[in-house]
Amino acid sequence: MTRSPKVSIITPCLNGEPYLDRYFQCILAQTYPCLELIFVNDGSADRSEETALSYQDKLTEKGIVFQYIDQENAGQAAAVNRGLQICSGDYLFWPDCDDWFSDDYIERLVQYMENHLAAGIAQGETVRVYPEESEKRSEVQHYRKEEPYKFRDFIFENDVKFGGFMARTAYLREMLPGMYIYENRAGQNWQLLLPVLYKYEFGYVKGTYYYYRIHQDSHSHREKDYASIRQKTYHHEDVVKHSVDVIDMPAEELDKLFQEIEIHYLCKRIRLAARYHQTEDLKEDYRKLKEKTVPPLKYRHLYNKETNTIYGKLYKTYRRVIKKH
Numbered sequence: 001m002t003r004s005p006k007v008s009i010i011t012p013c014l015n016g017e018p019y020l021d022r023y024f025q026c027i028l029a030q031t032y033p034c035l036e037l038i039f040v041n042d043g044s045a046d047r048s049e050e051t052a053l054s055y056q057d058k059l060t061e062k063g064i065v066f067q068y069i070d071q072e073n074a075g076q077a078a079a080v081n082r083g084l085q086i087c088s089g090d091y092l093f094w095p096d097c098d099d100w101f102s103d104d105y106i107e108r109l110v111q112y113m114e115n116h117l118a119a120g121i122a123q124g125e126t127v128r129v130y131p132e133e134s135e136k137r138s139e140v141q142h143y144r145k146e147e148p149y150k151f152r153d154f155i156f157e158n159d160v161k162f163g164g165f166m167a168r169t170a171y172l173r174e175m176l177p178g179m180y181i182y183e184n185r186a187g188q189n190w191q192l193l194l195p196v197l198y199k200y201e202f203g204y205v206k207g208t209y210y211y212y213r214i215h216q217d218s219h220s221h222r223e224k225d226y227a228s229i230r231q232k233t234y235h236h237e238d239v240v241k242h243s244v245d246v247i248d249m250p251a252e253e254l255d256k257l258f259q260e261i262e263i264h265y266l267c268k269r270i271r272l273a274a275r276y277h278q279t280e281d282l283k284e285d286y287r288k289l290k291e292k293t294v295p296p297l298k299y300r301h302l303y304n305k306e307t308n309t310i311y312g313k314l315y316k317t318y319r320r321v322i323k324k325h
Contacts, residue, residue, distance in 0.1 A: 096212075
């Protein structure tokens with residue numbers, strides 16, 4: 001009888017108690033039978049440990065191998081590294097503990113990967129779920145590209161939707177030295193995706209859904225003030241560079257890619273400084289951008305609008321005239 005490929009699920013958890021019942025019920029409801037769940041408690045101060053361990057018997061009864069790891073708080077990437085060192089699956093899946101997914105999600109992604117051997121990464125459709133107090137409604141993040149996502153799409157955030165990824169472990173072991181990712185508080189998606197997508201294809205599976213919860217105290221969405229958001233761009237730039245640096249690519253290609261990454265994040269910080277009217281930061285980032293490349297028209301416009309009083313007044317007048325007509 002043919003052996004079913006095993007899927008290793010690595011889930012970090014920091015104070016996830018309010019979401020864990022739904023998370024474990026989601027795992028138990030999966031239609032795919034061959035699962036290994038590695039749950040890493042990243043220094044939770046709530047009842048996450050008690051809740052997680054209360055599901056151990058139910059998981060075992062369903063044939064799911066359950067491994068519980070407790071560590072001092074070190075961040076999601078560090079927690080994922082603990083799981084990477086012991087995972088034994090043919091495929092790797094790394095959902096957050098406050099997210100959930102369709103009952104057939106894992107099964108559908110495995111079927112896709114088994115039928116598309118060139119694919120190193122697969123993903124279903126993602127759904128952003130907002131807090132009850134939010135005016136926003138849940139929305140499916142539709143796949144809009146005619147071509148499958150590529151390596152560069154993820155580096156430069158070209159309409160990609162993060163969450164719900166599955167990786168082929170053999171390709172990950174090939175491309176990620178020591179099965180170890182850079183430990184940065186910015187998360188773990190880039191570190192796992194970029195090495196694999198440099199060489200292998202991305203697959204998109206319609207009709208099965210990964211629900212990505214947005215809430216006010218989440219690591220990814222709690223930064224509200226300008227300084228915190230700006231600092232986050234440096235964290236992201238740092239983790240993208242480290243994720244690319246582990247890839248075995250020609251030095252000339254790597255140098256060029258680093259240059260593009262730096263330009264990409266300078267542009268992000270210029271847009272951010274303009275939105276928050278932080279003129280001094282905008283001037284400094286624009287100066288750095290000019291040292292690396294000729295600024296595109298869009299950024300010349302932003303710079304002039306924020307730093308040139310006459311230009312800014314003319315632009316505001318132009319906008320008022322356009323609105324009237």
